[in-house]
Amino acid sequence: MVSRILPRKTRVFIDGEAGTTGLGIRQRLEALPDPCPIECLKIHPGLRKDPEARFAMMEQADITVLCLPDDAAREAVALGKGSGTRFLDASTAHRVSKGWVYGLPELESGQPERIRHARHVSNPGCYATGAIALLRPLVQAGVLPAEAAVSINAVSGYSGGxxxxxxxxxxxDGPAFKLYGLDLQHKHLPEITQYSGLAHQPLFVPSVGHFPQGMIVSIPLHLVHLPGCPSVSDLRRILQEAYPDETPDGAESAVRVIQADETGTELLADSLAGDDRMELRVHGHGGQAVLTARLDNLGKGASGAAVRNLLLMSGQPLPPLAG
Known part of the structure; x- marks a missing residue:
């Protein structure tokens, strides 16, 4: 009897796994169907901040996931230089850095392959994921000029804070609702501007609501001021063409464009809590439109997106989406 040699699992070290994103990544990896293609390496809790111990873990890992504050993420990349590990950074530190591939597979054709072969991948921000998904296809289609003055409003569950x-x-007595980032310098603005194709930073006003998970990113547009005066149907068609229901390899797409009869006049921010999908909508009336992206700030906006990127980097097929 000839035994079958199974391929070696991809070894992953989560640097900063005690945080919300790190815990979410580990939980999703543990929930992958057997045989799981990924092995999570564990560092002793007392050595989580020890540079020598962390470097030793990086030397063992095929991929190191950074769930750290920005400065600590930069230090971790410097620490891991020479270890041979690849990096997936969930912080903001490298999202517009040269040599880093932006980890949004839906960004454009060929992006999944770039992620698959990259040594350095930056996981997108939660707000940025929704904003870029809505804006980039419209800018590329010429319907929304790159020079346009764009305003973005968003609300997130408090778990992202x-x-x-x-x-x-x-x-x-937690606050019911809070605006923040009113200095208009939110850390997601550089990636939103760069990957949406806008020539100038949009005006972005984020907020936090008194619910754990969920997010809505909304962008109002005056259609009569756009080239060709596009209709709501035109905008929806452009988004549908940009985000088909399946990926080229037949996997379920993480982005779904909702049809007109499914849109309605209300939208709850937490309806996709625990889900790794994102829903895009175009609401409109009388020459005005509001684009919305609904997602889980910890799912498609963080841990769920990271796991999809890990699987791409590991050369693995994408499993059914959580939710």
């Missing part, structure tokens, strides 16, 4: 914000909202 880290431990202190989670603790504040877990109490009964």
């Amino acid at each position: 880290g431990r202190k914000m989670i603790e504040a909202h877990a109490r009964d």
Whole structure:
């Protein structure tokens, strides 16, 4: 009897796995169907901040996932230089850096292959994922001029704000709703501008609501001021052409464009909590439109997107989406 030699699993080290994104990545990896193609390496809890121990883990890992603050992520990349590991960075540190591939597979044709072969991949920001998905196809189609003055509003669940914000909202007296980033310098703006194709930074006003997970990114447009005065149907068609229901290899797409009869006049921000999909809509009336992207800030906006990128980097087929 000849035994079959199974391929070696991809070894992954999550540097910063104790945080919200790191925990979400590990949970999703553990939920992958057997035989799981990925092996998660574990560092002793007491050595999580020890440079020598972390470097030793990077030497063993095929891919190191960085779930760290920006400065710590940059330090980790410098630490891991020479280890041979590839990096997937979930922080903001490298999203517009030269030599890093932007980890949004739906960005354009060929992006999944770029992610698959890259040594350095940056996981997109949650707000940026929704904004870029809505804006980029319209800019590329010439319907939305790159020079246009664009405003973006967004609301997220409080789980994206880290431990202190989670603790504040877990109490009964947590704030119901809060605007923030009113200095208009939110850290997602550089990637939104670069990958949407806009010539200037949009005006972006984020907010946090008193619910754990979920997100809506919304972009208002005056259609009569756009070239050719496009209709709501024109905008929806452009998005549908950009995001087919299946990927080229037959996997379910993580982005779905909702049809007109499914849109309605209300939208709840937390309906996709626990889901790794994103829904795009075009709402409109009387020469005006509002583009919306609904997603889970911890799913397609963070951990779920990271796991899809890990599988691409590992050369693995994409499993059914969580949700």
